[in-house]
Amino acid sequence: MPDKSSLQEKTAKYLCSTYVRYPLAVKSANGFSLYDFDGREYLDLLSGISVCNLGHSHPEVVLAITRQAQKLIHVSNLFYQEEQVALAEKLISTCSLDRVFFCNSGAEANEGAIKLCRRYMQKIKKQNRFEIITLTGSFHGRTLATLSATGQDKIKQGFDPLPQGFKTTPFNDEKALDKVISQDTAAIMVEIIQGEGGVKILSPGFLKKIVHVCRRHDLLLIVDEIQTGMGRTGKYWAHQHYDLCPDIITSAKAMANGLPMGAVISLEKVAQAFDAGSHGTTFGGSPLACAAAIKVLEIMERDQLVQRAWQVGQEALEIFEGVRKKHPEKIVEVRGMGLMLGIELAFAGNKIWKALLEKGYVLNLTQDTVLRLLPPLVISRDHIEGFAMTLEILLRDSELCQG
Ligand SMILES: Cc1ncc(COP(=O)(O)O)c(C=O)c1O
Structure with a gap:
């Protein structure tokens, strides 16, 4: 023992x-x-x-996982799966976005969002814009690209060379945001409340400015809802506290109440950039994780x-x-x-x-x-x-x- x-x-x-x-x-x-x-x-x-x-x-989630484990745990994304469809439909009903890509974690979801943004600019918009602006104090994950996106130097040390294409601008600083935008800028990526950064809330004025800058420069707005999503802040998604229409949101953490699960959720026009063969995962959206996540959403709604x-x-x-x-x-x-x-x-x-x-x-x-x-x-x-x-x-x- x-x-x-x-x-x-x-x-x-x-x-x-x-x-x-x-x-x-x-x-x-x-x-x-x-x-x-x-x-x-x-x-x-x-x-x-x-x-x-x-x-x-949670007993109902345990039961949903047990039943699903007896029926189908994994089969690969080469096949149609009823659990994925049911979960995607439910998730989309919680927000104003259109399509889901399932993965396994927060970093993977953000990595997917970064890839989707770049591919959208290159393949759909036919523009050579790639740079993503993030904020000081942000946390977006530990893979090389999400680390590069993260606005905290202490966790980047010893990992050079980091992937290019990210710039960090000061939190809640409207003037600095104007200055950081260039002809390379493709998107702004933010957490509505920085979790790792110390529970710091973006000011409504700064959010307004972000929306304005995105419209003016035709940038994508990516909201990292990995910590703030799934009801945590008193709305399904934290961006719903504001007048905000993101192009992409990312989710993970609470989706399946403990089983690994993540998602990139995007507008139809953006999602079109992920065509066959452009992105993928072995485990993402497994029937087991989806069954748990469906049950989570059902319980959240009912209770x-x-x-x-x-x-x-x-x-x-x-x-x-x-x-x-x-x-x-x-x-x-x-x-x-x-x-x-x-x-x-x-x-x-x-x-x-x-x-x-x-x-x-x-x-x-x-x-x-x-x-x-x-x-x-x-x-x-x-x-x-x-x-x-x-x-x-x-x-x-x-x-x-x-x-
Ligand atoms: C806002 C945010 N983004 C991304 C991540 C990375 O998620 P994961 O640890 O599942 O890769 C986290 C994890 O704490 C997070 O809080």
């Missing part, structure tokens, strides 16, 4: 050391709860980084989880604001939309984050100072209140508030 320390030892010995792991070995999970090897329960306020949005091992995310998110913001008012010198800002929430601390938050984990709350610390919460959309106000009360008590300990 493994225990935490033998797992830590063997992880260090056999796995690449790419992750700074939390001091928690998870044995099992159910609903909002994670359980360690000593049987201790933790409240999961992270959902596997916005993946298990319906909670862990009105998108609306719930908005409502509980608003309550959470109020509750956290209450904590901020008690500790204005320790909390810089509380922000978010729906259940994508950030509490920005005035100091490096590692000690507080660790103390919260010791008290049984699993969440993430991003950009050193931002406590990021991405709880399952089924979380209750009581859970949020319990967390906020614990945070408030911990903030009284000055030892924990020194970075």
Whole structure:
């Protein structure tokens, strides 16, 4: 029987050391709860980084996966598959786009969007435009192209030469955006809320400017909804909070509540650039992942989880604001939309984050100072209140508030 320390030892010995792991070995999970090897329960306020949005091992999703596994797990994209069609139809009904390309992850979805954009410019528009503008602080993935697109230098080091064709412009800076556009520019790619970047929300004014610039220069607008999509922010897609019609959106994370699944969803005119043989994947859109994703969408609709995310998110913001008012010198800002929430601390938050984990709350610390919460959309106000009360008590300990 493994225990935490033998797992830590063997992880260090056999796995690449790419992750700074939390001091928690998870044995099992159910609903909002994670359980360690000593049987201790933790409240999961992270959902596997916005993946298990319906909670862990949702019984109906488990049943859908089990039934599908008995029927058809994989057959390849050489064949017509009813699960893909049913899922594509459902997904398209949640947005104003027309066609789907299924893949397996967020980076793959963004990689697909980059390829689709370039091919659209070359094959449909017959123009030699290829450059994609992204924002500082953005995160678009870890493949070479998505890394190149990402607006954070720290994760690019040691991977030169990176693919060309990406430029980064400052977050929420309208003037700089004007300056970065050139005759090579093909698209602007943004997250409506930067997740890894510290739960930073694009200002409505900047979004308006982006739309204006895209129209004026005939650019594609690509919205990376990998973290913000699937109801997380209180709309199916975060761009739906604004008057925005993207040409391409990318999705992944929560689509199949834990099975690998991603999608590039685009307007018909753009999708035409992906003709036969131009792009592909072995596993993308497997019947198994599609069956899980169909069930996820059915449950979200039936249980009105998108609306719930908005409502509980608003309550959470109020509750956290209450904590901020008690500790204005320790909390810089509380922000978010729906259940994508950030509490920005005035100091490096590692000690507080660790103390919260010791008290049984699993969440993430991003950009050193931002406590990021991405709880399952089924979380209750009581859970949020319990967390906020614990945070408030911990903030009284000055030892924990020194970075
Ligand atoms: C906004 C955004 N884009 C892309 C990705 C990459 O997704 P994946 O890790 O599935 O490749 C992430 C992952 O955190 C993300 O948050």
